[in-house]
Amino acid sequence: MKKMLLPLLTLFLFCSCGLNKAKATEETVKSEKSVEQKVPLVVPVFDADSAYLFVAQQVAFGPRVPESKAHARCTDYFVSAFSRFGVKTQVQQGVVERFDGKIIKAKNIIASFNEAEKRRILLCAHWDSRPYSDNDSDEANWYKPILGANDGASGCGVLMELARQISFAKPNIGVDIVLFDMEDSGTPQFFQGQTKQHTWCLGSQYWAQTPHVKNYRAEYGILLDMVGAKDAMFYKERYSVHYAALVVDKIWQCAERLGYGNYFINELGGYIIDDHYYINELAGIPMVDIIQYCPSESGFGDYWHTQNDDMDIIDKNTLKVIGQTLLELIYQN
Numbered sequence: 455m456k457k458m459l460l461p462l463l464t465l466f467l468f469c470s471c472g473l474n475k476a477k478a479t480e481e482t483v484k485s486e487k488s489v490e491q492k493v494p495l496v497v498p499v500f501d502a503d504s505a506y507l508f509v510a511q512q513v514a515f516g517p518r519v520p521e522s523k524a525h526a527r528c529t530d531y532f533v534s535a536f537s538r539f540g541v542k543t544q545v546q547q548g549v550v551e552r553f554d555g556k557i558i559k560a561k562n563i564i565a566s567f568n569e570a571e572k573r574r575i576l577l578c579a580h581w582d583s584r585p586y587s588d589n590d591s592d593e594a595n596w597y598k599p600i601l602g603a604n605d606g607a608s609g610c611g612v613l614m615e616l617a618r619q620i621s622f623a624k625p626n627i628g629v630d631i632v633l634f635d636m637e638d639s640g641t642p643q644f645f646q647g648q649t650k651q652h653t654w655c656l657g658s659q660y661w662a663q664t665p666h667v668k669n670y671r672a673e674y675g676i677l678l679d680m681v682g683a684k685d686a687m688f689y690k691e692r693y694s695v696h697y698a699a700l701v702v703d704k705i706w707q708c709a710e711r712l713g714y715g716n717y718f719i720n721e722l723g724g725y726i727i728d729d730h731y732y733i734n735e736l737a738g739i740p741m742v743d744i745i746q747y748c749p750s751e752s753g754f755g756d757y758w759h760t761q762n763d764d765m766d767i768i769d770k771n772t773l774k775v776i777g778q779t780l781l782e783l784i785y786q787n
Contacts, residue, residue, distance in 0.1 A: 495626065497785040498619040500777035502770040508535075509603060509611035509682060509768055517583040517599035518606070520558050520636055528581065529561055532633060535614060536565040539621040548660040553641040553653035560657045563633040564666045567620050571628035575784065576675035576739060577616065578729060579609025580637030580657065588642040589752060589759035596644055600759060604746075604767045606638065608682025612777045619781060627787045630672065634658045634729050658729035662736035674701045675741035676783075677730040681776045683755055684769035686746040687716075689723030693731050698740035705742060708786075709779045717775045723747040744776065 511531065516524040529545060536543040546562040563581065583602035587595040601607075613631050620629060640654035652659065680686070694702050709718035723745075730743040748754055757763045 495623065495785045497781050498623060500619065500774055500781055501615060502774035502777070504618065505611045505615040505773040505777055506768060506770050507611075508614040509607045509773070510765055512581070512607040512610060513601050513603045513765055517585075517601055518581060519583055519585045519599045520560060520639065522599075525561075525582070529563065532563045532581070532610075532614075536563070536617060536631075539565075539617045541565045541567055541617060541621065542569065544666060546661065546664075546666055548657075548664065550636055550656040550660055551650075552636075552639055552656070553645065553649045554647065558636060558639070558656075560635040560660060562635055562657050562661050562666075565617055565631040566628070566666075567617075567630075568624060568628040571626075573787075574628035574630055574672045575787070576630050576632065576672040576733075576741070577613055577678075577780065578632045578634060578658070578675060578733070578741075579613055579678045580606055580635070580655075580729060581610045581633040582606060582635050582638055582657070584638035584759055586642040586644075587760050588644055590761055592761075595761050596642070598761060600761065601764045602638070603763055603765050604680050604682045604755070605758060605763050608680065608768060608773065609678030612678055612681060612773055612780070615773075615777055616780060616784075620784075625784050625787065627784065629784060630666075630670075632661060632666075634661065636660075637729055652732075654727060655729045655732050659732045659736065662732050665737065670737075672739050674698060675730070675733055675739050676701075676705070676780065677728060677733075677741060677743045677745075678776060679728055679743060680746040680754065680758075681744060682768040682772050683746055684767070684772065686769075686772050687719050687748070688744050689719045689721055689747040691723050691728075691730075691743045691745055691747070692725045693727075693734065694742040695722065697730075697734040698742050701740055701742050705744070705779065705783065708782050709775070712779060712782060714775045714779060717772070718779075724753050726753070 543565045634657035636656035641649045730741040733741040
């Protein structure tokens, strides 16, 4: 019996080792597959010519002042364009009160990719034009609306090109693009009457309190504002650092790796009340404002809120810098 037991025991040990080896091999394969699934996707190449065209097409409608014909036509344009990219698009309409008490119907344009994904990022810009040129040196222009090529259309143009690229190759994360209305209808400098607080960014205030999805959450958000001017410089906006310091660092480090350090300046800028402020305050989503900052009296370019904010301001190189940085963040997330 003892002699018989030894061969049987040897056979058992051999089979057991074989099973363990097979199991170990299977676990290794699973592990390798797991690693393979985490390999970052290929980052698309941002097409600056396409983004420039999207900016020009918006400007061609004229000033997109809320409740104007140009505003209505541009609404249809956005919905049609995003629908061509195969993305679910909706227009969120809300009633807001302007600085002078006038009731306005605001329209936020929302496009959502990968709706089933729980991990999401929020990308935003404002699409309306300022109804006043209250920073213009010529008083005769103060009551004229601006074209807003840089102040509005540039950020939307970048996000439209991002949407076009995403339609070709889906990232591993959900992406929500929101174009806010009524950002630029705040109290003009020449206004002499009584006004209320928080008269800017009315579309984002509305969205933050009534998001397009109940209990909407995003890991973080990025706002684009005035991102198309030649040789623009983007300092770290201070509210962004206060609410979303880690996201700020992530963006600026990404831009540095791509060789865009001369655009994304690793220094603090000013405090700017913009759409991101209300998303942080009211919706609790850590959001960063990528916005041109100039060390001047206004903090912006000399064309800001004037009749000179037209297509002559827009530079394809700047659009490329912003767009490629965002694509890198989205696909390497």
